[in-house]
Amino acid sequence: MTNSLRRMSIGRLILYVLGFGLAVIWLAPLVWMIVTAVKPAGSAVTVMSELFKAPFTLDNYKYVLGNASVWSWTLNSSLVALVVTVLTLLINSLAAFALSRIRFVGKQLIFWLVLMGLMVPIEAKIIPLFQIMVDLNLINSYPALILPSLAAPLGVFILKQFYDGIPKDLVEAAKIDGAGLLRIYWSLFLPLSRSSMAALAIFTFVTSWNNYLWPFLAVTEEKMMTLPVGIPTFQSAYTAELIIPMAANVLASLPAILAFILFQKHIIKGITMTGIK
C-alpha cells in the first residue's frame, strides 16, 4: 500500500515537472515577443540575462502606431471579422432553423449540399474564387474579404444539431399561442441556443481575424490589407531590426489573446462541437 502510494506520488511529480516544464517552453516564445517589444531599438534581446533588465520603452509601439497602414489594417481586420461574425450567425441560424424545423421540398438535397461544403477547403477554391471576384470587379474590396467566409456551412451544421434537440412540445405550445415561424425562431430558438451561438461567434471571429490565404490573394492595395496580410510586408522592410516587428506582432495578437482569455470556455466548447480546423 505505501509502496503504491509512493509510486503514485513519484508519477505525479513527473507529471508536474513535465506539465509545467512544457508550459515554460510554450510560453517562452510569447514572453520573448512581449518583452522584446518594449526594449529600446538595438538592445541585445537574445541575451537572457539582459532581456528582463531595464531600460524599457514604449517607443516601438509609438513607432508602429505612427504608421498609418497599421491603423488601416487594424480597422479592416476588425470590420471584416465583426461583419463576418454577425452575418454568419444570422444567415446560418436562419438556414439551420429551416433545415431543422420546417418541412419543405428539397430539404434532404440542401442538407447534403451543406454536408459536402463542410469538406471543401478554401485552399482548393482559391482560383475560381479569384476569377469570380475579378468578374464582379471586387478585388481589393470589403465584399471580397467578407463574402467567401460567409459561404462556410459549419455554423448551419452545428446550430441544426442543437435545434434538433429542442423539444417539440415547446414549439407546439408556441404555435398554440399563435406564434409564427419567424417569432418561434427569434424569441424561442435564438435565446435557447445562446451558448452554441456564443461558441460559434467567437470561433468565427478568431478564424476571420487570423485568416491569411484568401485575404492575401483578394487584396493587393496596401490600405485594404488585413493585419495578417499586412504585417509580413511591414516586417520585410525591417529584416535586420526585430524589435519593431515584435511590437506589431503584439498589437495584432492582442484582440485574439483577449478574446481567448475572456471566452476560453466557449472557444474550447466550439472545438469540441465542431472537431474541424
Next chain:
Amino acid sequence: MKLRLGSKGENIAGYLFLLPFLIIYSMFMLYPIVRGFVTSFHKVSISMESTFIGLSNYTQMIRDKYFWEALWNTFYFVLISTPTLIIVGLTLALIVNANLKGTTFLRSVYFLPFVLSISVISSIWVFILQPYTGLLNTFLHKMGVVSEIFWLDEPTLAWISILIATVWWTVGFNMVLFLAGLQEIPEDLYEAARIDGAGTWRQLVSITLPSLKNVMLLTVVLQTISSFKLFGQTYLMTKGGPGTSTRTLVQYIYEKGFIERDMGTASAMSYVLFVVTILFAVIQFKFFTNKD
C-alpha cells in the same frame, strides 16, 4: 415521414429562411467548385479569357516534376506532422486530465498559440531560429552545442523548424479533442482496475488508450487534412526553400495561378487537393455516422 411534405405555406417559409444562405452558398461554394472544374480544362490568358484545351492542363501537370515534388513535400509533411501532433496532443491532454494543481492554467497555456495568426507565429519563429542571434541557437550554445545551426537553410532542418512551429501553434487543438475523449471515459472503469491492482501505466494501456480509439481516428483524419493544406508556415518561414525543398501543393497552386498566371494548370492541381481532402473527409464522415 419523407413523403409527408409540408404545406404550400411551409414550402415558401422554408425557402425564405434559407434564402440568404442559399444565395451566398451557391455563389461562393457551389459555383466555385464547378467553375474550378471547368477552368481546369481551359487555358486562361492574362486578360482572363479562356480557351478549351481538353486534358492538356492535366497532362502538363503530370509531366511537371515540380508538381510531383510539391505533392511529395506535402505528403512528407503529413507523414512527419501527423504522428507528432497526435502524440504531443495526447500527452498534453493526459497532463491536463491528471487533476494537477493549476490544470486550468496549463490548458490555457498549451492552447494559447492556436488563437494567434500565422503571420505572427512565423515572424516569432523566424527570429527564434535565426543563426548567431536567434533565441534557440543562443540557448543551444549555452547547453554546450558549439556549431552554428542554420535552421532554415537546409531542407531537413527547415522541415524540422516548420514542424516545431506547427506543433507549438496547433497542438492545443488536438489536446482539446483528446481531452473531450478522456472526460467521457467512465470513472468506474479506473476504479475497477485499481481494485484489481492495476498501476498507472497498466490503466493507461488497458483502459485509456482503447477508450480513445474513436477520438484517435477522428484526430488522425482531421490532422491529415489540416497538414495536407499546409501553406502559411512554409510560405512565410522559408518561402518554400531552400530552393523548392519545402514548397507545398497549396504554395505551388498559388505560384502557378497567381505568379505564373497559369490558372488552368493551377485549377487542375486544385482538383488534386480537392479530391484528396474529400477522400479524407468522406472517411471522417463515415466515421462520424458509424460512431454508435
